[in-house]
Amino acid sequence: MKLYGTYTQPLIMPIKQNWRQAWYNKAFRKGSVFGIVGLLLMLVFTYYFLNYSEDRDGGIVMNDWVLDRIPARDVSMPITFCIATVMLLFTLRCLSNPNMLLTFLIAFIFILVTRIITISVTELRPPTGLIKLDDPICNLMYHSRFITRDLFYSGHTATLFLFYLCASKKPDRYYMFFATVAIGILVLVQHVHYTIDVVCAPFFAFGCYWLAKKILLRLGAFVR
Numbered sequence: 001m002k003l004y005g006t007y008t009q010p011l012i013m014p015i016k017q018n019w020r021q022a023w024y025n026k027a028f029r030k031g032s033v034f035g036i037v038g039l040l041l042m043l044v045f046t047y048y049f050l051n052y053s054e055d056r057d058g059g060i061v062m063n064d065w066v067l068d069r070i071p072a073r074d075v076s077m078p079i080t081f082c083i084a085t086v087m088l089l090f091t092l093r094c095l096s097n098p099n100m101l102l103t104f105l106i107a108f109i110f111i112l113v114t115r116i117i118t119i120s121v122t123e124l125r126p127p128t129g130l131i132k133l134d135d136p137i138c139n140l141m142y143h144s145r146f147i148t149r150d151l152f153y154s155g156h157t158a159t160l161f162l163f164y165l166c167a168s169k170k171p172d173r174y175y176m177f178f179a180t181v182a183i184g185i186l187v188l189v190q191h192v193h194y195t196i197d198v199v200c201a202p203f204f205a206f207g208c209y210w211l212a213k214k215i216l217l218r219l220g221a222f223v224r
Contacts (some may be wrong), residue, residue, distance in 0.1 A: 025223055028221045032102055043112070068190055074134075092195060100167070110211055111158055111208045152196065156178060
């Protein structure tokens with residue numbers, strides 16, 4: 001037991017110190033509570049909104065020159081791999097970096113809000129040749145119902161790019177950027193998004209990240 005403690009203590013102590021220091025910051029505590037509660041509320045609202053959007057009438061099918069030239073293929077497995085590995089890596093880094101986690105929470109809330117707005121405004125119907133995406137995370141959230149009308153803008157691409165923006169270590173950022181590009185291409189191959197959905201997603205993600213960071217800096221929620 002003593003030997004085990006000797007090896008694990010250098011790993012655990014910085015994590016405990018970083019989170020203790022962060023929790024002493026009143027603005028960080030308030031931001032964390034708002035982020036967790038706000039995210040849970042937005043996930044519930046998003047669930048009902050997307051199910052409502054899926055059942056509504058109307059909408060248009062876009063004429064997508066790029067998508068028309070990409071043969072549809074089922075690439076659910078590489079999509080799931082990219083998402084899972086990025087999420088795992090980001091979660092491990094957040095253990096010792098409270099600022100990174102708080103930034104992601106607030107920015108992701110903004111992504112959910114803006115996607116609800118853009119999906120409502122655009123009212124697009126799914127692309128021709130769409131193949132069902134077997135995504136365990138979405139299946140868990142939507143009770144295995146495949147949502148096809150959450151199109152503009154791409155949530156998969158935006159979320160992966162947000163991970164990239166929030167990451168602090170260069171090797172992590174390289175991999176997350178590569179995964180973002182891969183996801184953007186793969187969702188087009190599976191025809192679950194239009195080209196414009198993917199191209200615009202990083203810009204929305206950057207705007208949400210910028211706004212979240214600006215708010216947290218102004219509030220003094222970041223721990224040095």
